[in-house]
Amino acid sequence: MQQWTDKQQELRDGYTEVFQAWGADHLRRDREAEFAGELWPEIGATGLFGLPFGTEYGGGGHDLPTTMHVLEGLGRHCRDGGLGFSISTQLVSTGVPVHRFGSEELKHRLLPRVIDGSVICAHAITEPHGGSDAAAMQTTAERADDDHYVLNGRKFFITNGPVADVVLVYARTSPGTGPLGISVFAVEKGTPGFEAGPPVDKMGLRTSPLGNLTFTDCVVPAANMVGRRGKGFLLLDYVMKWEVLLSFAISLGAMEHRLEQSVEYAKTRKQFGAPIASCQLIAEKIVQMKMDLETTRNWFYDTAKRFEAGEDVMVDVAMAKVLASEANVRSATNAVQIFGGRGYLSEFGIEKELRDATGGTIYSGTSEVQRDKVARMLGVR
Numbered sequence: 001m002q003q004w005t006d007k008q009q010e011l012r013d014g015y016t017e018v019f020q021a022w023g024a025d026h027l028r029r030d031r032e033a034e035f036a037g038e039l040w041p042e043i044g045a046t047g048l049f050g051l052p053f054g055t056e057y058g059g060g061g062h063d064l065p066t067t068m069h070v071l072e073g074l075g076r077h078c079r080d081g082g083l084g085f086s087i088s089t090q091l092v093s094t095g096v097p098v099h100r101f102g103s104e105e106l107k108h109r110l111l112p113r114v115i116d117g118s119v120i121c122a123h124a125i126t127e128p129h130g131g132s133d134a135a136a137m138q139t140t141a142e143r144a145d146d147d148h149y150v151l152n153g154r155k156f157f158i159t160n161g162p163v164a165d166v167v168l169v170y171a172r173t174s175p176g177t178g179p180l181g182i183s184v185f186a187v188e189k190g191t192p193g194f195e196a197g198p199p200v201d202k203m204g205l206r207t208s209p210l211g212n213l214t215f216t217d218c219v220v221p222a223a224n225m226v227g228r229r230g231k232g233f234l235l236l237d238y239v240m241k242w243e244v245l246l247s248f249a250i251s252l253g254a255m256e257h258r259l260e261q262s263v264e265y266a267k268t269r270k271q272f273g274a275p276i277a278s279c280q281l282i283a284e285k286i287v288q289m290k291m292d293l294e295t296t297r298n299w300f301y302d303t304a305k306r307f308e309a310g311e312d313v314m315v316d317v318a319m320a321k322v323l324a325s326e327a328n329v330r331s332a333t334n335a336v337q338i339f340g341g342r343g344y345l346s347e348f349g350i351e352k353e354l355r356d357a358t359g360g361t362i363y364s365g366t367s368e369v370q371r372d373k374v375a376r377m378l379g380v381r
């Protein structure tokens with residue numbers, strides 16, 4: 001089991017009040033699919049967007065497990081799941097790749113704005129014809145002259161896309177198909193030829209805006225390339241590990257909150273003259289929620305430590321992603337069942353947790369694609 005130092009715990013506890021405040025209006029926001037973008041500078045001022053980044057750029061300089069521990073607190077105390085998802089997208093879409101692979105000039109130009117929340121960030125990989133098969137992407141970035149590239153293509157399902165000030169766009173710089181020849185560019189809102197569509201309506205994470213982007217003869221400075229030309233897929237592989245570890249750290253916190261709510265409800269709700277917790281079938285659901293939470297948590301922090309130590313954790317992250325996303329759905333389903341009819345009503349916020357959790361089996365690589373990675377590692381595919 002993970003042990004935290006006093007300093008790490010103080011860091012996390014210091015956020016509890018603001019986490020609660022940011023989620024205070026979550027039921028209305030969910031109903032109206034409203035993104036709390038006005039909070040961005042306030043969130044930036046707390047240091048949350050900069051936790052794992054270098055202090056020279058305004059970041060906190062914390063390690064990955066510490067960052068995850070704080071984000072787990074976000075999931076535990078902030079009931080706005082969509083907001084949490086947009087926050088983790090801010091860190092992983094742009095902060096992580098620019099910090100790890102960006103030129104020093106780009107880091108100094110971009111990271112302070114990512115960290116202080118003066119820009120909202122997104123990353124654009126998925127296309128109409130390239131979802132799970134991201135390497136089938138068709139968006140192109142052709143060299144116009146020594147200093148510029150021209151982007152053309154469409155991107156679908158982009159979290160924060162409708163409101164993003166900076167988007168990291170994955171595009172093909174060499175003809176052909178497959179993972180080779182993909183490069184990554186930071187594109188700023190207002191660049192001629194870059195258009196963001198409106199938010200699309202969706203099942204869960206409704207407070208996190210998601211939409212489509214179009215690039216039409218969009219001229220981008222070569223200095224905005226993140227990492228090396230043609231190495232975008234390696235960069236994506238690194239970013240996806242962070243995305244899984246950070247976004248599902250938030251889910252861990254949500255699972256813990258749900259477990260506490262379910263225990264409390266099962267102990268106080270009486271039917272047939274006794275608390276429903278005394279029914280073995282209800283207790284079994286609660287025990288399953290606890291085992292799902294602890295198994296996932298142990299796996300996550302272990303994987304994060306080994307990732308940070310430079311070990312190859314590709315398959316561990318794939319398994320972690322399946323474990324976490326499916327445990328989250330199971331935990332939310334169990335909570336709905338324990339709360340009975342109240343679990344099904346919107347006003348209690350329990351059904352929203354199930355809608356929010358469902359997306360987790362799709363984004364950052366579907367459950368099927370992650371299982372496929374494990375099958376290949378085992379040599380059965």
Ligand SMILES: Cc1cc2nc3c(=O)[nH]c(=O)nc-3n(C[C@H](O)[C@H](O)[C@H](O)COP(=O)(O)OP(=O)(O)OC[C@H]3O[C@@H](n4cnc5c(N)ncnc54)[C@H](O)[C@@H]3O)c2cc1C
Pocket residue numbers: 089122123124125126130131132133156157158159160205210359362363364365366367368369372
């Ligand atoms: C909430 C949410 C947020 C998202 N945010 C972003 C974002 O910020 N940026 C971005 O670029 N994208 C984003 N996406 C897109 C996401 O990455 C894709 O939806 C995902 O990769 C799946 O692609 P697809 O939807 O095209 O489904 P498809 O790839 O068409 O898959 C359809 C079904 O076929 C299965 N399948 C496909 N290939 C295989 C295979 N080889 N073996 C077995 N089964 C297979 C899939 O598992 C799935 O069940 C987001 C999606 C969601 C739901």
